[in-house]
Amino acid sequence: MTASAVGTAAEPARTAVDDDWAELETAALLGTDRRPLPPPGGTGPAGELADAVDRTDQATALLELAALAAVRRRAGATAGAPPAIPAPAAPDPRPEVSEAAARRLAVLLGGRSAAATTANLAELLPQWLSAARERGYRPPAHLLPSLLDTARTRSELRADTVALAGPLGRWLAGQNPDWRFVTRTAPAGTPAIPAIPAASTEPAGPPATAPLDRPTPDGEQLWHEGLFAERVTHLTRLRRSNPAAGLALLASTWSTERAEDRVLFLDALQDGLSASDESFLEAALSDRSKNVRTTAAELLSTLPGSAFAARMAERARAAVRLTYGSAPGAHLAVTPPAACDAAMQRDGIPVKSPTGRGERAWWFGEIVAGAPLALWAQDTGLTPDQLLTLRAADGEADWTDDLHEAWARAAVRQQDAGWARALLGPAPRPGRPGRTSGAPARLLAVLPPAERAAWTAAFVRAHGLGDAFQLLGACATPWTPPLSTAVVAALERAAASGAYPWSHSGVLGMTERALAPETAPAVEALAADAAPDTAWADTFGRLAETLRFRAAMLAELTG
Amino acid sequence: MAPPNVVAMEERWSTEDILSLAPDPASGKAAGKLSGPSPWSEQGSGQGVLWGLCKGSGSTPYRTAVELGTPAYRCSCPSRKFPCKHALGLLLLWSAGPEAVADDAEPPGWVAEWIDARREAAEQKTARREAGAAEADPAAARRRAERRSARVAAGAGELRLRLADGVRRGLADRPSADGWEEVAARMVDAQAPGLATRVRALAETPQEALLEEYAMLHLLAGAYGRIDTLPAPLAATVRTRVGFTADSAELLAGPTVRDRWHVLGSRDTADDRLTTRRLWLRGAKTGRSAVLLAFGRPGQAPDLALPTGRALEAELAFHPGARPLRAVLGTRYGTPEPAPAEAPAGLSPEEAMAEYGEAVADDPWLDAWPTVLTGVVPVLGPEGWQLTDGRSALRVRRGSVPEAALWRLAAASAGHPVTLFGECGHAGFAPVTAWTESARPIGVTQ
Structure with a gap:
């Protein structure tokens, strides 16, 4: 019945x-x-x-x-008629993480057992994600919804999350609009993930049964019909795997794009930028939109062999000249530009400084920062170190700081490690200030990781943690053992000097994320020695717990 | 008889298992701070017991011990919480592995004393139960029972009249929640808490289900009115549903069922008065389903925790009824051991509905019956989630689990068939545990 x-x-x-x-x-x-x-x-x-x-x-x-x-x-109730079963998710060939690592992820995602640890889980989750991704694992399927929900509110986790979630993540995102960002985010570590969503490589399944399975659009279709974020993601992915194809795709629709979109598309060309992009960027220097012109000029200035670079070199030579004049011997004679002509403006130099600097100093800085650094050694036969010891002047007016500041910008833009090293100067020692007066973090980022860490360690030993936040942020994680030791010693000095831990909260957060596991015993010892129930005891206790947690977490993902 | 606390060295518990024992979230957090090796000394485990000395603020460390079989706790700290943060911290430390707490150690004197004292107390209790089962004054007890029966019967009669009045006026004209609250209070006065709960639920019942609920409640109240004419098992069902409770000790003194019970799942529900944990079991030899209930104060986890997927050899005593399901846990033999790796055997959606139908024929008030479904895919359609094997489908009972749990289930399945344990009834299926190809059970609601 x-x-x-x-x-x-x-x-x-x-x-x-x-x-x-x-x-x-x-x-x-x-x-x-x-x-x-x-x-x-x-x-x-x-x-x-x-x-x-x-x-x-x-x-x-x-x-x-x-x-x-x-x-x-x-x-008498019976089961109802079956709904159509949508196609399942494409298989994910990566091995699943161990059971212990899966439990750890559940804790990091704020499961019930998160209460059992004082470790800083918010700092540790990004590390779990990138370590699992780099080691080629996939997370347990049932934790994906929780992971996707977390990445939805913490956009810095999205690239790793999308890469980790793999085909199952895309399958889920196709059914839940909350997770739409999955299709609009370029996954981290592109080589592991095909540039085009995997649907094209799957055998043709049964016809898609609505409403769950929307066919994954191919690249061309996505570019023409996708949302803006999806298009940027697609262009970025394509540039990473095939820069020429990416440029061709952008050029095919360039004239019909809106100005604000053109700026962001142009930004995407940073990935895989090479001399073959030059003519496109040259053309963009004549764009109707000022922002597009400025962006094109910035990109061209990172191509030292370009016609743009040659024009800038020409202007820079006119502005700075090595002179063996009167005592004290050689110096750099500066002739700042008298005007910002049409050609300079076309090359992205704004007539007015956005920060209200003097016009001639502003134009001078833009020219030197946009010129290829190699020209200085070529023209003068001097090394960067030698050039940096020279005074730069226009008659009585001293231009040395302006020149060094512009060189520093050029070194960052052109990723020139030789110049960055010279501009930073030797690692600082107590009592002797470093060569650069401003924040050297951006220059530091140009150096190879080991050198960065060594320089920063010396800085921390000399100056403590007060000004080290950005420098530490520029160092690769986990920190090298010497850098870690320097930071722990500086924390110990800070505690002994009666400083409050929260005045170092920025550095402490970073330390939880980046301190080398080898340093854990030293931190445990600090935690044990600190006077009980003080702020520093809590701070060191939490740091020790975080390190312990992190070591266990990474060990689970090794094996 | 082998003492129940001498157990084979078992796998260390997971953090989740341990924290499910915490009396409140603050204790769990405090225990976390004690889960590292630094505050502990002389810790060890062996013979089913775990112990250690915990450095506190005073000069003498606290002596903390946990008997793992029951589990039972002892700590020399002054905390009134139970288990205290030291016991939980010690368990967390132990869960990290043998490098943190060594296995097979010899318990120190103070631990051995405690264990002996516990064993003696347990033996005395058993002896008392056996000796004292006879009520002090059987005549007085019978008079009390008769008085209560009469009050419940009067309450049930009044409820029938109230329900009939409602139908006479028409259900479109619904009384306010306060109106139901007043009737519920009358049922509490009449010592019929089961009827009171059902009356309160009427305030929340959607219009389309209201007539059914009125009718089933009317039927229950009427059945109590002529309980003497019902067959004994059905009469027991009616008494239970009206709100008579059975004493666990009395049940355990009666017939029990020994089996290797497979833990199919558990679910906690909380209201402002009580946290209720349901643990569903299925006997490997008898094939019988059972549900154990454990309670905790608000915000507190109930003290009974059996990990899903494990199996335990134990005696269960079933509450009497036309379709016995609820049981109390008697003697356990050993601690839960890993169950066979494969998913439990189950039914198709069609068969599951047929089984529920049979259960309803025994107990008409039964809303759902514990069921394992085999080879079903969760599918989200325009009318909500359904579970289908391609030939027929059950809808997921609305509101039975949070939306996030259903996505968890969908992700675990990835569009492929899974084995699913849950409650199957006339309003749909409420999922509890899923087994995918990897066969590791996944708690749908965690």
């Missing part, structure tokens, strides 16, 4: 039971005072039972009939 279906997909054929129920329901809704009971007259055993109900009191009789019918419906 089909009474009612617990499935929902299809309306089952109406039965006598359903009709009886509908009559009872109408009577109950209106009340038996207004609507009389349906007359007896059932058939079969159920009908006989119903006819046996005492009808003296209509309301009581209705409840008894309804109970009979309800039990009959429940006992």
Whole structure:
């Protein structure tokens, strides 16, 4: 007997039971005072039972009939018609992380057991994600929704999350609009992930059964019909795998793009930038939009062999000249530009300084920062170190700081390690200030990681942690053991000097993320030695716990 | 008889297992700070017991010990929380592995004394239970029971009249929640808490289900009115549903079922008065389903924790009824051991509905029956989530689990069939545990 279906997909054929129920329901809704009971007259055993109900009191009789019918419906309920089953997620060939690592991820994502640790989980989650991705694992499937929810609110996690989530992540994102960002984020570590979503490599499955499985659009279609974020993501992915194809794709629609989109598309060319992009960028120097022109000029200035670089070199030579004049010997004679002509403006030099600097100093700085650094050694035969010892002047006016500042910008833009090293000067020692007066973090980032760490360690030993935040941020994680030791020693000095831990909260957060595991015993010792129940005891205790947690976490992902 | 606490050295518990024992979140957090090696000394484990000395603020360290089988705790700290943060911290330390707490150590004197004292107390309790089962004054007890029966019968009669009045006026004209609260209070006065709970639920019942609920409640109240004429098992079901409780000790003194019980899943629900944990079991030999209930104060985890996927050899005593399901846990033999790696055997959606139908024929008030479904895919359609094997489908019972849990289930399946344990009833299926190809059980609601 089909009474009612617990499935929902299809309306089952109406039965006598359903009709009886509908009559009872109408009577109950209106009340038996207004609507009389349906007359007896059932058939079969159920009908006989119903006819046996005492009808003296209509309301009581209705409840008894309804109970009979309800039990009959429940006992006879059947499963419903099946819905179409959408195509499953594409297989993910990567091995799943170990059970211990899976439990760790659940803790990091804020599961119940997060309460059991004082470690700084928010700092540790990004490390778990990138370590798991780099080692070629996939996370356990059932934790993906929670991971996607977390990455939805913490966009810095998205690139690793999307790469880790793999085909299952894309499959889930196709069903839940909350996770749409998955299709709009370039996954971290591109080589592991094909540039085009995996659908094109799968065998053709059964025809997609709506509404769950929207076909994954191919690249061309995505470029022409996708949302802006999807298009940028696609262009970035393509530039990483095939820069020429990326440029061709952008050029194909360039003239029809909106100005604000053109700027961001141009930015995407930073990936895989080479001399073959030069003519496109040259053309963009004549763009209607000022922001597009400025961006194109910035990109061209990182191509030292370009015509743009040659024009800038020409201007720089006119502005700075090595002179062996009167005592004290050689110096650099500066002739700042007298005007910002049309050609300079076309090459991205704004007439007015956005920060209100003097016009000639502003134009001078832009020219030197945009010129290839190699020209100085070529023209003067001097090394960067030698050039940096020379005074730069225009008559009585001293231009040395302006020149060094512009060289520093050029070194960062052109990623010139030789110049960056010279501009930073030797590693600082106590009592002797470094060569650069401003924040050297950007120059530091140009150096190879080991050199960066050594320089920063020397800085921390000399100057403590007060000004080290940006420098430490420029160092590769985990920190090298010498750098880690220097930081721990500086923290110990800070604690001993009576400073408050929260005045170092920025550095402490970074330390939790980056300190070398080898340093853990030293931190444990600090935690044990600190006076109990003080802020520093808590700080060191938490740091030690974080390090322990991090070491265990990375060990679980090795093996 | 072998003392229950001498157990084979078992796998160390997971952090989740341990924290599920914490009396409140603050204790869990405090225990976390004690989970590192630094505050501990002389820690060890062996013979099913775990112990250690924990450095506190005073000069003497606290002596902390945990008996793993029950589990039971002892600590010399003054905390009133139970288990205290030291016991939980020690468990967390132990869970890290043998480098943190050594195995097979010899318990020190103070631990051995405690264990002996516990064993003696347990033996005395058993002896008392056996000796004292006879009530002090059977005549007085019978008079009390008769008085209560009469009050419940009066309450049930009044409820029938109230429900009939509602139908006479028409259900479109719904009384306010306060109106139901007043009727519920009358049922509490009549010592029929089961009826009170169902009356309160009427305030929340959607209009389309209201007639069914009225009718089933009317049927229950009526059944109590003529309980003497019902067959004994059905009468027991009616008594339980009206709100009579059975005493666990009395149940355990009666017949028990020994089996190797496979833990199919657990779910915690909380309201403002109580945290309720349901643990579903299935006997490997008898094939019987059972549900154990454990309670905790608000915000506190109940003290019974059996990890899903494990199996335990134990005696269960079932509450009487036409379709016995709820049981109390009696003697356990050993600690939970890993169950077979493969997913439990199950039914198709069609078969599951047929089984529920049979259960309803025994107990008409049964809303759902514990069921394992085999080879179903969770599918999100325009009308919500469904579970299908391609031939038929069950809908997921609305509101039975949070939306996030269903996405968890969908992700675990990745569109492929899974084995799913849950409660199958007329309103749909409420998922609890899933087994995918990797066969590791996944708690859908965690």
